[in-house]
Amino acid sequence: MLEPKHVEGIHNEHKVFLYALSTCGWCRKTKALLQELGIAYDYIDVDEQQGPDRELAKQEVLKWNPSLSFPTMVLDDKESVIGFSEARIRRIVSE
Amino acid sequence: MNTVADERVTEVWERLVREAQQSGYIVNTDDAFAKDLVRGLLENEARYGYRACPCRLASGVASEDQDIVCPCDYRDADLDEYGTCYCGLYVSPEVSRGERTGGSIPDRRPVGGVSARGEEMEQVSMKGLAFPVWRCRVCGYLCARPQPPLVCPVCKAGKERFERFM
Ligand code: SF4
Secondary structure (H helix, E strand, C coil): CCCCEEECCCECCCCEEEEECCCCHHHHHHHHHHHHCCECEEEEEHHHCCHHHHHHHHHHHHHHCCCCCCCEEEECCCEEEECCCHHHHHHHHHC | CCCCCHHHHHHHHHHHHHHHHHCCCEECCCHHHHHHHHHHHHHHHHHHCCCECCCCCCCCCCCCCHHHECCCCCHHHHHHHHCECCCCCEECHHHHCCCCCCCCCCCCCCCCHHHHCCCCCCCCCCCCCCCCEEEECCCCCEEECCCCCCECCCCCCEHHHEEECC
């Protein structure tokens, strides 16, 4: 069972889910910007998952991003944002 | 996870900066960003036994991840095309001078890594060579000798990163 971590924020109009790696610079920038803008989100550091959870997490990422790269951000269960996209993250607050 | 001591991160970062300079590469001049990536490399070394790329998901099997041991097989192509390696640890002169922006780029590694890469490159067949010619997959360095060198003199990649060229 995957156990995503939750980060509180004042903006929770949108569901923001992040698949990340704990060691990756662009993932770190994504988390930092979400936090700075006060956007609530859930995340999983896929590299920190072990055994079957790691495989499960990989399969989930593949559904949204066939290149299995990080960060992969899923907005409202319908849009995937691949890589660190400052512009797209900023738009979350205004939409 | 913060298992690697700060002094160790700084020491390795300094070495990478120096080695890069000596061989014509440039470590990102955003020191905090670069050091975080070096920390990631060392964390991966602690958990997998090799310095897997901090921005890619390692399999934990060394032979499958050979292409993403830093510096990865994709660095130079990304530096040429985007001015930055995938992680942003290495950047081109233009990016380091601020004449071009690097940023987050697409991953050119095929999903599945080494096993998905397909056949070895086609070997040029040359009769009568006194020595086989080896090519470094990371930087393209060529040398003619019975075996590849233990460490690439240009980019410091290990012997296992060489392929037979001729
Ligand atoms: S050179 Fe390759 S492995 Fe090393 S940090 Fe850059 S993208 Fe990652």
